[in-house]
Amino acid sequence: MAIACIALSDAAIKRAVADESITEIRDPRYPLRLRLGSSRSRGSWYLVTNKDGKASWAKVANWPLVSAKAIIDDLPTLSIQHRQDQSVKVNTWLSxxxxxxxxxxxxxxxxxxxxxxxxxxxxxxxxxxxxxxxxxxxxxxxxxxxxxxxxxxxxxxxxxxxxxxxxxxxxxxxxxxxxxxxxxxxxxxxxxxxxFIATPIATKPPQLQATDLPKLLSDLDTASDSAALLVFIMLAYGTRIGETRLLKWSYYDEPNAKLVIPANITKTQAQLTIPISGLMADILRWHKSMQAAAGYRGGYLFPHPCRNTGLDERGANSLVKQVSGGEWTAHDLRKLARSCWADLGIDYMVAEQMLNHSMTKLDQAYIHTYLADQKREAIELWHKHLLSIHHLFAERICK
Missing domain, CATH: 1.10.150.130 (Tyrosine recombinase, N-terminal domain)
Structure with a gap:
């Protein structure tokens, strides 16, 4: 064991650490000691003062988290804290x-x-x-x-x-x-x-209204298969683009007519179960057959063109833009669905659950006893309404 007496600097400490016989470093100018740990990649800074004729050691920081320059710059504050018998602490950073x-x-x-x-x-x-x-x-x-x-x-x-x-x-x-x-x-x-700013933040007005539904649904006919399906799923269920683009076929429980979106891809980190209507079941069967005909054997509804993953954010937004022309976003589809559900008289709590909004504990208890049947009825009502406006995917499915 050896104590190195040097002018403290980060470069000098680095040189001292290279000498394995050195376990402690001090600078005669300052009441500081650096004791190296057994790994020599870490150490502890101590403020050493005399109190009642005895050396008093107070650990103030860890090295190298706190550099030599930082500990020296903060030394006046440390000394004042120590003299006032306060807990001696050093800020890890000065700036x-x-x-x-x-x-x-x-x-x-x-x-x-x-x-x-x-x-x-x-x-x-x-x-x-x-x-x-x-x-x-x-x-x-x-x-x-x-x-x-x-x-x-x-x-x-x-x-x-x-x-x-x-x-x-x-x-x-x-x-x-x-x-x-x-x-x-x-x-x-x-x-x-x-x-700083007390002005309330204005809610961004929706770019899609219920009156835009006929044109929106008609525009799906001229979009690519993937763009049409991605947009329609978000409109049909109010799902977020981040979870929609990552959907897998394994999430689809066809016998029980439901799709279970796992918590790890939802924004709220809560699993979302959505009922599959007869309309959506037909569309999904068509989409899967089209993927198979094109030679795709992977697990995603919307696969990335170059990687064995789901579509990335940029690719998904590009598909939405095919339909929107840049006039609205994926989130506007979610807002539109929510607004139309209210117009159709769908229960507020059922709509909130379908959107997978975060719930209070009281809401969760209510939802637990008021869930599957009401959600399915709401979705069937909504999809029937959409079909009454435009016969969705008819030409594609009949091909």
Whole structure:
């Protein structure tokens, strides 16, 4: 065992670690010690002071999570905390940039988040947060700084809803770091988005109305088979594009006329069971026979053209655009279905369940006793209504 007496720097520590006889590093200028772990890839920072004639050691951080520069820069604060007999803590990062980069790395490895969510977090941090807050010291971050550097410039360029989403990522990053005790205090803990902008976020008006149904259903006749089916399923059941494009034939229980969408591909992480009407059963039989005739033997209703997976987000949106011409999106189909269900007098709770919206515990208890038959009746009513407007897929199925 040996103690290296060096001028602390990250480069000097790296050189000392290479000497396996060294287990402790100190700098005569500072009351700091770095003790290396057995693996030598990690260690602990200690603040060493004299108290009542005895050396007092207080662990303040982990190395290399906290660099030599960070620990030295934070030393005045540590010393004050120690003299006041407070719990001695060091912030893992001095600037917001360090914290945001940590959260970015963490979020991209979080398998509980969807690929789309991870992509949105990355875009938010890299494009909107780091450029304006990266160099701001954690100790200087406050309401005014966030408003001046982030919220107010962003609201001039983006919708209030988008700005709120960017701020939510910032809040989540700081909250996560605080929970894991990587920072001692969360400077944003007492702030909410309405502290900056109190204007209510206007709901985006739907681009499709019930009066658009005749043209929409007619347009399916001229779309490709895959585009027509993808759009019709989303209209027929109000499913989200993310779960619709990943549907597998194994989810379809043909004898019991139902399709079970597993929780891992739904937005709410809740399994969704939808009844298959006679109309949809005919359409699915036709679609499967068309796939077989084309030589497809895979498991997806909407396979990726180049990979053994379901259709990706871009491909699915491209199919929707074939029908919409860019005038509406997949989510507008969901809104249209929900609106028409209300017009048809379908029970509110049944409609919410068909949309797979998140439920309260009370709602879940209600739904448990009020489910399958009511959903099937609602779907049969809705599909009968669609057929009364346009004879769907008639030419395709009869070919």
């Amino acid at each position: 917001c940039g360090g914290l945001l980069n940590w959260y970015l790395t963490r979020s991209q490895a979080d398998t509980s988040l969807s690929i789309k969510r991870r992509r949105n977090i990355k875009c938010t941090i890299v494009k909107h947060l780091l450029p304006v807050l990266g160099e701001v010291m954690l100790s200087e971050l406050n309401h005014h700084k966030v408003d001046e550097l982030l919220i107010w410039p962003l609201q001039a360029r983006y919708s209030i809803g988008s700005v709120r989403q960017y701020y939510a990522v910032l809040r989540k990053a700081f909250k996560q770091a605080t929970v894991l005790k990587l920072i001692s205090d969360d400077p944003l803990a007492s702030l909410s988005f309405t502290d």
